[in-house]
Amino acid sequence: MKIFKRALSAELMSSASAIFLIILGIVVAQRAGNIVRQVSRGILPNDAIGTILTFSLVQFMPMMMSLAVFLAVLLTLTRWHRDSEMVIWMSAGLSLRQWVLPIMRFLAPIVLIISLFSLIIMPWASGKADSYREQLKKRDELSSISPGTFKESSAGDRIYFIESFDKLGYEVKNVFVQSKQNGKIGIITANRGSRYKASNGDNFLRLEHGRRYETTPNSLEVMTTEFERYDIRVEAKETAPATTTAQIKSTQSLLSDASAADHAELHWRMAIPISTIVMVLLAIPLSFVDPRAGRSLNIMFAILIFIIYNNLLSIFQAWITQGKISVLVGLWPVHLSFILLGWYLYHRRKHLKPLMPGWLKRTPKIAKP
Known part of the structure; x- marks a missing residue:
């Protein structure tokens, strides 16, 4: 049992680190290109590239960490299924539920860091970025x-x-x-x-x-x-007074304010660590590889679920801001829907039923005599 936990933790850590660095490189390239375009058009000065890029990375950090840990669990368990390591461990008496606890132990400190960024550091960085842009606008x-x-x-x-x-x-x-x-x-x-x-x-x-x-x-x-x-x-530039948005308010001030936009922003900040836990739990049954399906079909299906999950959270956040959904309901319908999806996938996996719909499988053609 100790060998199993040690091997799983080591591979999850190495995979998460490598995937995070890849995602970080992609985000840096995309954001740096956008900032350089603004500099070339004269919107931003040359000396603002590093500062604006740093604030952007801090704002994207919770989502990057969430995606990295989700892909790390998914790809690690997928490889174990593909190389028949999962069969060996299950033959030794490990059930599907026994994979949850070591994965949650690996996930716990990462979720704490994501919560720290989402609730405290990210709004601080957003406020600093807005004030820095206002200072740039006031330059001559x-x-x-x-x-x-x-x-x-x-x-x-x-x-x-x-x-x-x-x-x-x-x-x-x-x-x-x-x-x-x-x-x-x-x-x-x-x-x-x-x-x-x-x-x-x-x-x-x-x-x-x-x-x-x-x-x-x-x-x-x-x-x-x-x-x-x-x-x-x-001539010095004249700018309009800066407006305070919900994105730059501290979490403590969001709790005391009563506007719909503030409640929507608060639900969004809490949704990032919650969705990370839900998606990692979903990655366990999604990692199962069906020999009759494509080798990467489950990965594509899992990434599609991740995209749908985050898009639904954004849609519900907009509806809360517009008053279409009560602040008491918040984003919980989205979380509960994917928790039920996870329970359904665990149930099918426990009874060795295929996770993918039948029309997604590749049915082998039998040659006629």
Whole structure:
């Protein structure tokens, strides 16, 4: 018995670690690509990539851990069925119920970590991410410029091009600025420049050793001016006051608030660790491999159930927010439905009945004589 538990725990741990790293790599690649696209469009500055990516990973951490532990249990037991190890253990007197306790012992600390992220860390990270984005919106126009790219001001009356910044972002080189004032177009070029803040709090870009060209549309006249120093006032962005959403509220404040959106968010946070336990218990009967079916059919069926489960939770959460479902009912109908599904699968597996519908099986063709 000890050998069985030790072998199961070791393989579950190694599988869960490997699957989590794979899921983490996929999420990092997807989120990093999305953030880089926003940076290339000038929506976010270059120095915000690491911070925004970190907050995104913290927000996705409970779902990544839930999926990783579900796939770890499913793939481990599937391999044991496929390699006939499960037959050996059951021949030694182990019943299907005796697999639940060691798997739940393996799952318990992971569920505690998922609960910690879902109830405490995830809302904190969401609040920090929103406040950080608000700070980025309040930055001046120069803060969102990427070196070597053209950037239009928020008012649309000025275009910047800066070839390079220093490490702190205050010294700039090879500057190009085009502006429209009083029906005339002005173009300013300078070899270098610097940023500074005046005593009244206004931000300026000081250009040194450059030229200014001023032209009138539909005219061939060009006025050229050389300067030693030229100051350009950089407009600060005006943003609307930040609104507090249910996603960034702490769990304690959700318990005291009475709005439907707050109750829906509270049910969602509790649903993540609950659904993890339910899906891991479902993985035990789903791991059975029918020799007459495809080798990966049960895995596809299990992943489909996982997707349906989470989508139903999202739908019910939206219905709670809209007032279509009572907050007392919450997401429990979804949990109870899948608990009943798990009981049904355990019952069929206990009586050695196939878990998959008959039309999913591949029936071998018998050659006619």
